[in-house]
Amino acid sequence: DQQVKQNSPSLSVQEGRISILNCDYTNSMFDYFLWYKKYPAEGPTFLISISSIKDKNEDGRFTVFLNKSAKHLSLHIVPSQPGDSAVYFCAALISNFGNEKLTFGTGTRLTIIP
């Protein structure tokens, strides 16, 4: 049962344009969401997060939007740069003490075309 879903395995975007990566979840108990970026042969690195009490969090070129009613979040990268080419994982957790477990999506491979 895939509780966090990234339905697009890959995405190609022209350099300078906006990249939008989508993520859907099924467990309404999730209250904290994160995006991780992974380059080949490296471990994932934390990118940006959002609490369920917010609907938007912005950090430089990266913005995460959360739509709780739709159980959907998205990551926007504006403007997209060649160095953004990587696999992006969406993750979610229930932030009860002692019950923290990151649940990951299967990832979306983003390719920025120069």
Place this chain on the structure above:
Amino acid sequence: GAGVSQSPSNKVTEKGKDVELRCDPISGHTALYWYRQSLGQGLEFLIYFQGNSAPDKSGLPSDRFSAERTGGSVSTLTIQRTQQEDSAVYLCASSLDILGTEAFFGQGTRLTVV
């Protein structure tokens, strides 16, 4: 060390042999997580430690998998009688505490069972 360190980085083993994977978390991080990434799959949660205890072992795929953590620091993931389906990248992550939602990942151990 500055980051999460995993060893070995690559391991090729014969089917039926036991393997031990090691993770050195960031100093001072009390929470430690093990994940597995199989080819074409997302990150699969295996187990987490808060200090030396592992409250949630439900993610371990079978009783051939076990993990321990000593001194609140180094953790080892042991796979007994390895099978070909165990081939994957095993990732370790640590965070400041169980509520620390920013987990820092190691480079991973690529395990190949032949």
